[in-house]
Amino acid sequence: MEVTFKVYRKEPGEGTKPGRSDYKLELGSDATVLDGLLKIRDEIDGTLGFRASCLRGYCGECTIRANGKSCFSCTTRVSSLTQKAPEVTVDPVRNMPVVKDLVSDWDTFLWNKIDRIQPWLEPSATPANGESIMPDSVMAGVRKAMSCYYCGLCDEGCTVLPVDFGFIGPAALTKAYRFVFDLRDTMTRKRFKFVEDAKGLWDCVHCFEASEHCPRGIGPTERIMDLRDKAFQLGIQNPRAARHHYSFADSIKKSGVLDEGKLAVESEGLTNIRGLLRLLPIAARALRRGKAPIPYMHHKSPGAAQVRRIIEKAEEKHR
């Protein structure tokens, strides 16, 4: 089949302008996008930069965007992209600084962020028989996280990174999960300190894009939610997140339903004058628009007592 590859090109260095080059190719009907890129490099333009390794979708090295959708170039058939027109656009993945062409800077994108959570196991002393036994129920999640091959697709799909590149991202948080839930690890509290830092665990919007993008079924979003649950159970160390989460829980415990006014104030902190002042214009406008009754009244669920009993029991069970 005849197809035109429209490939993103950029020379290394700051200030170089990116562009797009067109390459007309004759490819077999079962050709992959990587076959096309290799053909360009080998036969037309040896300066084209891209990454690839295993050629069979196992290593996660060849992540790109084809026709605007993230994928592995080695497992994506060209024929699946040319149903509307015999053209394929090839771009580097989003949310990552480009070094050259389709090659991105994985240090700032991923490795430095994974470094932040101290990605190694600090086990307690090995038992006398040399075995540390972990139940299957625990291993199931840890095993999933361990199957990550750092393709970066979860970070590529992340909705926070486009507005804040400093956010730690789902890949690093999934790595944190791998150690936090490993029963042998002894530095959980210390690790949570790093995980909960600014631009960490609590900056995730749990939009499930990361899980949708993960090719391994690891469920990075679910792993992040598990990390949050664990932090809640152990005592959240990030002061802002702690105020918000424990105020939320207190509200449900007392009345069964969320008291949004109280949550807004307590999340800022009762002594945080600047934060509280920031709320005033919004609160005044909301009251003017009839968003809340004047005087402000919070109603209680008729089932509040039973809800409270359930929450206290759950807290006791997971203490």
Added chain:
Amino acid sequence: MKYAFYPGCVSRGGCPELYTAATKVAGRLGIQLDELKDVACNGAGVLPKYISDPINARTLAKAERMGETLMTICSTCTGVLGAANLRFKEEPEYREEINRDYLAEEGLEYKGTIEVKHLLWVLFEDYGIDKLKAEVRRPLKGLKVSPFYGCFMRRPPEVVTPTKEYAGRKNYLEDLIDAMGAELTDFSGKGKCCGFPILTANLENSQAMTAKHTGEAKQKGADCMVTPCPLCHLSLDGQQAGAAKAQGAAIDLPILHLPQFVGLALGFSPGDLDLKRHMVSTKEVENQVSMLT
């Protein structure tokens, strides 16, 4: 048609206009809402699962006892209750543990037999979009509307689109805009996060997301946006002025709740649907609608 109605905290708190519009629209369509009044907030993804699952099992047990599908008017309520429901259905031992440890004392048991559905899904899957179209008294001709789903109406797939039968859920809003006689203004952010979940953790990032989506829709020519999620509304409407200020350019895009949008097409007045309670003025939309009557 009868539903165990779970209005959610926000429609009884920060977005009271949603409750008003939803109950009026349901009444007009003959959808009976049996409100669950003695149940709790589902945790909204803030409470850990070991707390939210037992209280959600209690809610589901009460709906099951009524023999009715649980209907929400909030994407987040749908997502959190839907995910808990899936766990209870797929893990009978876990469900039994929750029943034994938390619900038995109150004489309740959840057997895992009911469904959780958002009003949007009810309109398409139970009521029928053709029947709804036949109820339109004021086609919203010329009104340019952008859809905004809220994450939980799109993901995760095991909750939202568990089988091929439900694949259409990802396009219901676009189809609804068309059925109500309005004009679709599509944009890339319709299935993304509105920024609400990090409103307190990181206001700057949250507002950047709000500005990005409302700004893009406005730039593409939308007169308003419609959302099935009141938490998205709190960001897209409530935080829009702050977000616009932070990026240094006005946006002024009215955000309608799903039942307000449907209600306008059914012939309700903006006053009936409490459009005055929005933070971003809906005056332009009201003017356009008034020209149609």
